[in-house]
Amino acid sequence: xxxxxxxxxxxxxxxxxxxxxxxxxxFPIVTMLEPLETCNLACKGCGRIREYHETVILKKKMLSxxxxxxxxxxxxxxxxSIAGGEPLLHPQIDEIVARIIAQKRFVFLCTNxxxxxxxxxxxxxxxxxxxxxxxxGMVEVHDYWVDRKGVWDKxxxxxxxALADGYRVCTNTTIFKGSDVNDxxxxxxxxxxxxxxxxxxxxxxxxxxxxxxxxxxxxxESIQTFRKALDPSRHFNFYNNPLYLEFLRGNRQxxxxxxxxxxYTPLGWRKPCYLIADExxxxxxxxxxxxxxxxxxVGRDPRCASCTMHSGFEPGMVQAALTxxxxxxxxxKGLIRNRRNxxxxxx
Ligand code: SF4
Numbered sequence: 063x064x065x066x067x068x069x070x071x072x073x074x075x076x077x078x079x080x081x082x083x084x085x086x087x088x089f090p091i092v093t094m095l096e097p098l099e100t101c102n103l104a105c106k107g108c109g110r111i112r113e114y115h116e117t118v119i120l121k122k123k124m125l126s127x128x129x130x131x132x133x134x135x136x137x138x139x140x141x142x143s144i145a146g147g148e149p150l151l152h153p154q155i156d157e158i159v160a161r162i163i164a165q166k167r168f169v170f171l172c173t174n175x176x177x178x179x180x181x182x183x184x185x186x187x188x189x190x191x192x193x194x195x196x197x198x199g200m201v202e203v204h205d206y207w208v209d210r211k212g213v214w215d216k217x218x219x220x221x222x223x224a225l226a227d228g229y230r231v232c233t234n235t236t237i238f239k240g241s242d243v244n245d246x247x248x249x250x251x252x253x254x255x256x257x258x259x260x261x262x263x264x265x266x267x268x269x270x271x272x273x274x275x276x277x278x279x280x281x282x283e284s285i286q287t288f289r290k291a292l293d294p295s296r297h298f299n300f301y302n303n304p305l306y307l308e309f310l311r312g313n314r315q316x317x318x319x320x321x322x323x324x325x326y327t328p329l330g331w332r333k334p335c336y337l338i339a340d341e342x343x344x345x346x347x348x349x350x351x352x353x354x355x356x357x358x359x360v361g362r363d364p365r366c367a368s369c370t371m372h373s374g375f376e377p378g379m380v381q382a383a384l385t386x387x388x389x390x391x392x393x394x395k396g397l398i399r400n401r402r403n404x405x406x407x408x409x
Contacts, residue, residue, distance in 0.1 A: 064259060066189050066230060066259075067259065067260070067301075069189075070140070070141065070168050073140045073141075073168070074091065074140060074141065074380065075384055077091065077139070077140045078091065078380070078381055078384050079384065082384075082385075087352075088319075088321045088322075088350040088352070089321075089322075089350070090137040090138065090139040090321070090322060090323070090324050090346075091139050091140075091141070091322040091323065091377045091380070091381075092139050092141045092142070092143055092322065092323045092373075092377065093133065093134050093137040093139045093141070093142045093143070093323075093324060093326065094143050094145060094323050094324065094325035094326070094336050094373065095125075095130055095133060095134060095142055095143070095144045095145070095158075095325075095326050096110075096125075096144075096145055096146045096147060096149075096325060096326065096327045096328075097124055097125040097130055097144065097146065097147075097149055097152045097155065097158060097328075098118075098123070098124035098125065098146050098147045098149070098151060098152050098328065099111065099114040099118045099119050099123075099146055099147040099327065099328065100118075100119050100122075100124070100146070100147050100148070100151055101146065101147050101148045101151070101174070102148050102151065102174070102176055102177070103148070103174050103176070103208050103209070103210060103213065104209060105174075105207060105208045105209060106206075106207055106208075106209055106238075106272075106274065106277060107207065107236060107238055107266040107269075107272060107277055107278070108269075108272070109267065109269025109270075109271050109272055109337075110146065110147060111147070112269070112271035112272060113269065113271045113339070114327070114329075117329060118327070118328050118329060119147075123328040123329075124152060124328055125152075125326075125327075125328055126154075127154050127157050127158050127161065130158045130162075130326075131158075131161055131162070133326035133331075134162055134165070134167065135165075136346050137324055137326075137346060139167070140167055140168060141167065141168045141169075141170070142162050142167050142168070142169050142170070143169075143170045143172065143194075143323075144158070144159070144169060144170070144171045144172065145172040146172075148173060148174055148176070148177065149171055149172065149173060150171075150173055150177040150178070150180065150181045151177070155171075155181070155184070155185070156184035156185050159171065159185050159191060160185075163188055163190040163191055166190065167190065168190050168191075168192070169190060169191050169192070170192050170194050170232070171185075171191070171192070171193055171194065172194045172196065172234060173193060173194070173195060173196065174195075174196050174208065174213065174217065175195045175196065175197075175213070175216060175217025175218070175220045175221060176213065176216055176217065176220075178193065178195065178217065178220025178221065178223075178224060179219070179220045179223060181193075181220075182220075182223065182224060182227060182229070187227065187228045187229045187230070189230075191229070191230065192229070192230035192231065192232055192259065193221075193224055193229055193230070193231045193232070194231075194232045194233065194234050194262065195217055195220070195221050195231065195232070195233050195234070196208075196217075196233075196234050196235075196236075197214070197217060197218075197221075197233050197234070197235060197249065197253070198235055198236055198238075198241075199235070199241070199242065199245045199246055199249045200214070200245050200248055200249050200252070201214040201215065203241075203242060203245050203249075204217075207236070207238065221233075221256070221258075222256065225256060225257055225258070230259050231258045231259060232258055232259050232260050232261065232262060232301055233253055233258055233261045233262065234261075234262045234263075234264075235249070235261060235262070235263050235264075236263075236264060236265070236266045237263065237264070237265050237266065237279065237284070237287055237288070237291060238265075238266045238277045238278065238279065239276065239277055239278060239279050239283065240277070241287060241291070243287070243290045243291050246291050247291070247293075247296060250296075250298045251296075251298075254298060254299055259301065260299055260300060260301030261298065261299065261300050261301055262300070262301045262302055262372070263288075263291070263292070263300060263302060263310070264370070264371055264372050265278075265279050265284045265287075265288070265310075265368075265370050265371070266278050266279070267337045267369060267371055268365075268368060269337070270365070278368065279368065280368050281367065281368045281370070284310070284368065284370055285310070285311065285312035288310040288311050288312070289311050289312065292307055292310060292311055302372060302376060303376060303379060303380060303393065304392070304393060304395070305379040305380075305382075305383065305389065305392060305393055306372060306375060306376040306379050308392075309370070309375055309379065310370060316370075316375040316378065316379065317359070317375070317378055318335075318355075318358065318359040318360060318366065318369070318374040318375060318378070319374065319375070319377055319378035319381070320334060320335035320336065320337075320358070320359075320373060320374040321334075321349050321350050321355070322377035322378065322381075323335070323336055323373040323374070323377060324346060324349050325373075327339075327342065329342040330342035330343050330344045331343050331344070331345075331346055331348070331349055333348060333349060333354070334349065334354055334355070334357075334358045335358070335373065335374060336371070336373040336374075337369065337371060337373070337374070338358070338363075338365055338366075359374075379393075380393075
């Protein structure tokens, strides 16, 4: 963990304690902001471009700068993840980022990398800003999942330049059925050697709008794949917290707490979560109501059965660590191991 990640950890811990002391049981920890859903790719596993094709993309709807800021301030989370769609297609993305950073919130901008070099002309390096480049493996594997040749080369060119220009850079990798673990290990090693801050990883969610459901992992398959992909003996430097990685490996239980990551789109807040939108609402409080969560989560809604997404499960593990000495011990142990891995450069 580097010093910025450490600072962010302290901010998150303070945010959780502050809300707990105020008597709040449910509150956002990360705001997921989707200023537009338009994309310059059509990845095989993407639910968004299919779900929002008629209602947002064809109608060219996008959030204004002010709407983005209102959502961020309403959720009041210290971390904002900007996704979509491809956020760099938004004509005012630089202003959106600059004004959120001015509030001293940590911004992670998720991009497929095609416009990364243009984005760097508009968005300057900051301790509060990190590019998150979507890469699902080495060149052939990644270009297969994004369904276009040349994407890996372009994204990697942008990523290298971003590192050289002093930006913070992470990667985000989605695992699908049939993902080649050897290729993943080669990729994780390659990307770590380049000096990225960390790698995030998750399983593809079986969006109903994606026609080929065979590409998504069932829960048991997911555990088997993550046990191999996250082989601790390889000492890769993952950005996800160590408790969540243990959950992905099937070594600990997790409870969905998706209200911690509310998602704002041009249609409003997705209800209930980043992955499922049975409704959209302008009232964030609706996402925090206990009665809503009697209907969603593993064992309650069949669509949740194979969900292991960080947006549902990871923040709950951070919160548990902040209220239980045993969980905190496990978290610190994992963080120290990650820090040692990063310092040794053996990831
Ligand atoms: S388990 Fe939680 S995060 Fe996953 S789809 Fe269900 S409600 Fe959403």
